[in-house]
Amino acid sequence: MRLDKFFSEQKILSRKEVGEKLKRGLITVNGQVVKKGDIKIDEYKDQITLEGQLITYKKYTYILVNKPQGYVCSTDDPRDMIVTELLPPELQKLDLFPCGRLDKDTTGLVILTNDGISSHRNLSPKHHVAKKYAFETADPYSDKDIQAIQNGITLADGYTTKPCEIERHSQTTGYITLTEGKYHEIKRLFGARGNKIVGLNRVSFSEIVLGDLPLGQWRELTPSEVEVFTRE
Numbered sequence: 001m002r003l004d005k006f007f008s009e010q011k012i013l014s015r016k017e018v019g020e021k022l023k024r025g026l027i028t029v030n031g032q033v034v035k036k037g038d039i040k041i042d043e044y045k046d047q048i049t050l051e052g053q054l055i056t057y058k059k060y061t062y063i064l065v066n067k068p069q070g071y072v073c074s075t076d077d078p079r080d081m082i083v084t085e086l087l088p089p090e091l092q093k094l095d096l097f098p099c100g101r102l103d104k105d106t107t108g109l110v111i112l113t114n115d116g117i118s119s120h121r122n123l124s125p126k127h128h129v130a131k132k133y134a135f136e137t138a139d140p141y142s143d144k145d146i147q148a149i150q151n152g153i154t155l156a157d158g159y160t161t162k163p164c165e166i167e168r169h170s171q172t173t174g175y176i177t178l179t180e181g182k183y184h185e186i187k188r189l190f191g192a193r194g195n196k197i198v199g200l201n202r203v204s205f206s207e208i209v210l211g212d213l214p215l216g217q218w219r220e221l222t223p224s225e226v227e228v229f230t231r232e
């Protein structure tokens with residue numbers, strides 16, 4: 001890759017800024033000050049520094065946020081706050097987008113990335129990625145409701161949901177794990193049983209868990225979580 005592309009692709013410097021830094025001798029490749037932006041470097045092997053700081057190459061960024069209510073999973077919205085607004089400016093310029101959507105009033109785990117291929121794969125129905133939610137219903141739900149929802153329900157639009165798993169926690173709370181992501185799916189499943197979801201929080205996505213990350217906060221995925229997210 002060209003040295004100037006190394007900086008511009010990662011949104012560290014524009015090509016023009018690279019030129020200025022090079023002129024001032026502020027960029028080194030393997031310990032040597034370099035002056036030209038068009039030289040070829042190996043972004044994985046060469047040691048590149050900018051103003052004395054080692055810059056390790058990251059093709060893609062993977063962020064986990066704990067979405068509060070009121071934010072929408074979109075990259076642009078004329079009315080509502082969007083999940084990427086929870087990130088600092090240096091991450092906001094990386095063109096990250098949410099992998100899938102949570103409703104505006106749903107809280108919890110959202111992965112933001114600029115890796116379109118892995119994101120698409122994780123959302124594809126044939127990959128059956130499990131997503132687990134803590135839920136609360138307005139009224140107590142019965143064991144019959146659990147059986148019906150777990151087996152799949154034909155919704156008002158004629159779609160029959162895939163089997164899922166429910167773990168009861170109390171008369172009105174529990175965990176539900178889905179391997180698909182239809183619009184308002186959990187709300188519609190309980191709605192079809194005459195009940196109403198009053199609280200929904202996504203706690204895991206595949207083996208990636210929200211843990212105790214506070215609401216509104218973010219963190220980078222760990223290397224092993226990136227492996228989970230990017231595996232084929």
Ligand code: URA
Binds near residue numbers: 103106185187200
């Ligand atoms: N199902 C819903 O109804 N809402 C969500 O946000 C996610 C799953």
